[in-house]
Amino acid sequence: MAVISRGLEGIIAAETRIGDVRGDVGQLIYCGYDINELAGKVSYEEIVHLLWHNRLPTQKELDALTTALRAERELPQGVIDWITSAPKTAAPIDIMRTAVSMLGCYPTVRHDLDMPESHAIAIKLVAQIGIVAAYFHRYRTGQDLPPIRKDLGEAAHFLWLMTGKEPGSEATQTLDVAYVLHAEHGFNASTFTSRVVASTLSDMYSAISAAIGALKGPLHGGANEGVIHMLQEIGSLDKVDAWIEEALAQKKKIMGIGHRVYKVLDPRAPHLKAMAIKLSEELGDAKWIQMSERIATIMKERKGLNANVDFYSATVYYSLGVPTDLFTPIFAISRMSGWTAHVLEQYGDNRLFRPLSEYAGAPVGKKVVPIAER
Ligand SMILES: CC(C)(COP(=O)(O)OP(=O)(O)OC[C@H]1O[C@@H](n2cnc3c(N)ncnc32)[C@H](O)[C@@H]1OP(=O)(O)O)[C@@H](O)C(=O)NCCC(=O)NCCS
Incomplete structure (x- = not known):
């Protein structure tokens, strides 16, 4: 097999x-x-x-x-x-x-x-x-x-x-670094x-x-939008714990958490986190970053999963006023x-990608039944 x-x-x-x-x-x-x-x-x-x-x-x-x-x-x-x-x-x-x-x-x-x-x-x-x-x-x-x-x-x-x-210049520099990290x-x-x-x-x-x-x-780039939708749905820091518990109980995926390849911290996340904290402080609106940090902590404790690149980039873009x-x-x-x-x-250096698949269909040998008799 x-x-x-x-x-x-x-x-x-x-x-x-x-x-x-x-x-x-x-x-x-x-x-x-x-x-x-x-x-x-x-x-x-x-x-x-x-x-x-x-x-x-x-x-x-x-x-x-x-x-x-x-x-x-x-x-x-x-x-x-x-x-x-x-x-x-x-x-x-x-x-x-x-x-x-x-x-x-x-x-x-x-x-x-x-x-x-x-x-x-x-x-x-x-x-x-x-x-x-x-x-x-x-x-x-x-x-x-x-x-x-x-x-x-x-x-x-x-x-x-x-x-x-x-x-x-600050917004430009922030976006430039985000471009570098996502390239x-x-x-x-x-x-x-x-x-x-x-x-x-x-x-x-x-x-x-x-x-x-x-x-x-x-499950790929769309996760960063999902992070902001999640933060908006949760609404405030005091509601984070209950919301995450409920989501995990329903076996929902928490956007911006986990990664197929990184089994330890996504190296891009700390850069974006630092940028998100700085921007939130400048805006005088710490709510989103506080909620994010709480979610990251719970997910680490409960599932051993880390925040990925999308988790903090969402707050960075949000703070830059990006829709x-x-x-x-x-x-x-x-x-x-x-x-x-x-x-x-x-x-x-081309080689056509052409993987194989494992056939899991009906046993071979079926005969066509005329359409009127099916
Ligand atoms: C990125 C992702 C698809 C990688 O998935 P994967 O390698 O296929 O991991 P799996 O889906 O097999 O998950 C393994 C375990 O972790 C859990 N898990 C993984 N990511 C999770 C998340 N974001 N929220 C809750 N649980 C998660 C799974 O439920 C599974 O738990 P189980 O073994 O108890 O069933 C997945 O982590 C995910 O969907 N994350 C959210 C979307 C996201 O942020 N994507 C951007 C990636 S840069």
């Missing part, structure tokens, strides 16, 4: 030079760098270069990448027209998934003609994905679409487009999805729209660097 690994747990599906998730020791590596070494020291744009080229950029390389990203910010008018005529009730993550697919219908005008096409597409996707999310948010809330700017980095530009206000995470469900699609030699837009579809699920349904989109914006890096790597 063949051994089945449900959910491919414990299966090594391919080699990668991009990232490593060391679940037993709670370590996350990007191309040889521990995430604790990178967070707060390098910008998101440097991470994009690191993931695509396996090394941090020189200043000249960073300038070239920054210029290329900013040059690709304009969305095709057809995509803007669709974004601004889509149902206002649509989920922003669904708009992003669809917009990526639409972008694939427009020819790729290369910023640098020496660049391979898939790399040029990666630049476009990193440059444009945040604009899709921010523009849809502006449109659905009846606000104008701020003009594209070339003088702002990726995090600041998203804040500018979302709010229409000059982004503050890459090994063969998680969405990245693996992107590589499976790429392994058929389908195009990058198809691979990335599929990845966004995988990310939105509540709840833009949390997963922000995750997608930052993960675009990781997804595109993996798709490029897959193209570079």
Whole structure:
């Protein structure tokens, strides 16, 4: 009898030079760098270069990448027209998934003609994905679409487009670190999805729209939105214990807790927790972080489970004034660097993904009964 690994747990599906998730020791590596070494020291744009080229950029390389990203910010008018005529009730993550697919219908005008096409597409996707999310948010809330700017980095530009206000340096820095922390995470469900699609030699837009579809699920990137919904439903610190007890009794999953790979603390969580505490103090609204800490304590005591990346990122985004349904989109914006890096790597050394399944259906040998007699 063949051994089945449900959910491919414990299966090594391919080699990668991009990232490593060391679940037993709670370590996350990007191309040889521990995430604790990178967070707060390098910008998101440097991470994009690191993931695509396996090394941090020189200043000249960073300038070239920054210029290329900013040059690709304009969305095709057809995509803007669709974004601004889509149902206002649509989920922003669904708009992003669809917009990526639409972008694939427009020819790729290369910023640098020496660049391979898939790399040029990666630049476009990193440059444009945040604009899709921010523009849809502006449109659905009846606000104008701020003009594209070339003088702002990726995090600041998203804040500018979302709010229409000059982004503050602290908010920019916070979002930039959040982007760095969410950029890459090994063969998680969405990245693996992107590589499976790429392994058929389908195009990058198809691979990335599929990845966004995988990310939105509540067991993956959608968990950060679930955290805020949970905190809102609980309402206050004094109600946390009873709410969690009841949820556990009903065998409900507590959003933002637990992880398939990390069996100790998710190394991204302490960074986000520190940012969440700082922002909550600045806002003078400690309620959400206090509730979060209590939930984390109970879950550790009761189930031995730790908070994951989504648990505190929810409070960070909430404190930055980001609407709840833009949390997963922000995750997608930052993960675009990781997804595109993996798709490029897959193209570079491709082997079609084609696992087997264990047949558990009816015994073979059935005969077709005419439809009138069934
Ligand atoms: C991430 C996740 C899917 C990993 O799941 P997994 O490795 O498949 O773990 P399992 O679902 O097999 O859970 C193992 C045990 O822990 C429990 N558990 C895991 N996560 C839990 C959670 N968030 N809340 C309550 N119990 C949880 C399970 O009920 C199970 O308990 P049991 O053995 O008594 O039945 C899971 O922890 C989860 O659903 N978390 C909430 C969603 C989330 O935050 N996702 C973002 C991940 S970055």
